[in-house]
Ligand SMILES: Nc1ncnc2c1ncn2[C@@H]1O[C@H](COP(=O)(O)OP(=O)(O)O)[C@@H](O)[C@H]1O
């Protein structure tokens with residue numbers, strides 16, 4: 001994306017996240033711009049998935065707000081929220097494909113739910129989406145019959161079924177070998193550049209951060225919030241914070 | 254504000270060069286009419302050359318791109334060359350992502366269709382037989398594990414046994430008590446209507462006690478436990494199978510039957526007879542309430558009559574029945590759990606099957622007991 005394209009489409013403002021009495025994140029604020037590949041980094045258990053779940057409206061913040069496309073999703077009514085959800089595709093940490101449905105049925109599900117297209121058109125869209133993620137021909141396979149990388153791609157095809165404006169990824173590279181992970185990187189980049197989808201990732205996969213991220217924020221468990229922000233290059237080269245440097249150089253604390 | 258919908262105009266005469274001008278939003282929302290409009294044009298005009306001008310397009314998503322590619326495919330089939338004009342850089346990126354070849358490629362595997370009736374029946378029979386085999390081999394494993402545990406009581410996970418005793422027993426007591434009390438009330442009330450006519454009010458006590466202790470107590474309790482706990486056992490073990498937890502146990506050298514099934518079986522073997530006794534007592538209490546309030550019996554005579562109507566033999570056989578039912582419920586619950594393959598759907602099916610099979614087996618074994626006990630008594 002061109003750097004001039006600086007319209008924030010996701011705004012997180014002073015977000016405080018709690019489970020019961022336990023505060024996981026405190027006063028977190030940041031913005032994501034249109035068409036950007038944005039990454040949320042941090043060690044295990046620092047609240048990355050929690051933050052993501054707040055951003056897609058699965059969890060309500062204890063305080064603060066999340067604004068997507070100008071709509072405050074924490075206070076929107078159910079109807080508005082439904083409209084926002086149509087604009088959001090999510091690839092969950094466990095790929096969350098429905099095991100009792102074939103790949104084409106999985107991808108067709110949001111299409112049959114949200115549109116009233118005839119089945120032959122839906123089939124055609126499903127084919128196109130499966131082709132986009134390099135899975136053409138696997139229409140009638142069941143998720144259990146696929147490898148990890150293929151399941152991730154199938155999950156991506158389902159997340160993209162409605163041509164969402166935003167794609168959220170929770171640890172998409174977890175459990176993939178380096179070659180498969182690199183292939184997924186290429187696929188994600190081509191979709192981002194071809195379609196212009198705004199992408200938010202939650203990850204700790206160094207190789208993919210360095211090749212894919214345009215801007216990152218880094219969370220920390222003790223800080224309960226953001227300890228660094230910038231491009232991955234800046235953080236790796238210029239940061240003075242030992243926690244950031246250790247993360248990028250894979251040092252033990 | 255963004256515009257909605259697309260606009261389309263066609264210039265050119267039949268057989269000559271033609272231009273389609275598209276404007277507005279080419280998106281999933283209008284996919285159906287857009288596809289129909291565009292697909293009709295090449296065949297209707299049969300132009301020598303077709304240009305598609307996208308200058309006015311404000312928004313193109315992958316569904317819109319799909320329409321353009323299908324238009325090209327259609328024209329190619331009619332040997333009409335197509336040019337896309339004024340494609341923005343962004344839209345070009347999107348169009349280049351979609352590979353027209355892949356849209357035509359047939360699935361590697363045909364869709365699964367319903368097989369003919371004969372095949373289905375054969376498959377069903379085969380599955381029943383395999384199911385029977387699996388149950389039998391599980392019974393073998395379970396007996397082996399139980400015998401081993403009997404010989405080595407220290408390997409039993411007693412903490413788990415206590416946990417399941419609470420789950421299946423203590424937590425189930427309120428519902429068992431409530432249902433038996435109501436059952437006792439109903440039986441006493443209905444029979445009293447008949448017995449009153451003969452002045453045989455006092456025999457309400459015999460009827461409630463004999464029916465409950467010999468038959469209804471064990472069977473009712475067993476059915477409630479099957480619904481509450483048999484299903485829970487199946488769901489728990491099934492979920493563990495789905496999450497590879499059982500495989501983890503295997504690789505750590507545990508015997509899953511001994512580890513997971515034995516505590517559940519032992520716990521139910523203890524609590525089902527106890528629940529049965531409670532069920533009997535509450536039903537008798539229900540009868541007593543009707544007797545005292547509706548039939549002018551004193552509580553003392555009612556209890557005396559109850560005592561005289563039942564023998565130790567009846568009581569003991571009722572407990573033995575309860576123990577057998579307990580083994581059936583927990584055994585089939587665990588077996589259905591271990592049988593789970595696939596995902597969430599498999600767990601659901603195993604839970605249903607655990608309850609249905611348990612109730613079926615309870616009724617079958619109860620019939621066998623009824624016949625056996627008849628000959629023992631005479
Ligand atoms: N549903 C929950 N209830 C209570 N605590 C939770 C829940 N989910 C996560 N946590 C806690 O919140 C913290 C952050 O979790 P998570 O967002 O999953 O971390 P990450 O994705 O960065 O590894 C962890 O300490 C975890 O124990």
Ligand SMILES: [Mg+2]
Nearest residue numbers: 048049050093
């Ligand atoms: Mg996580």
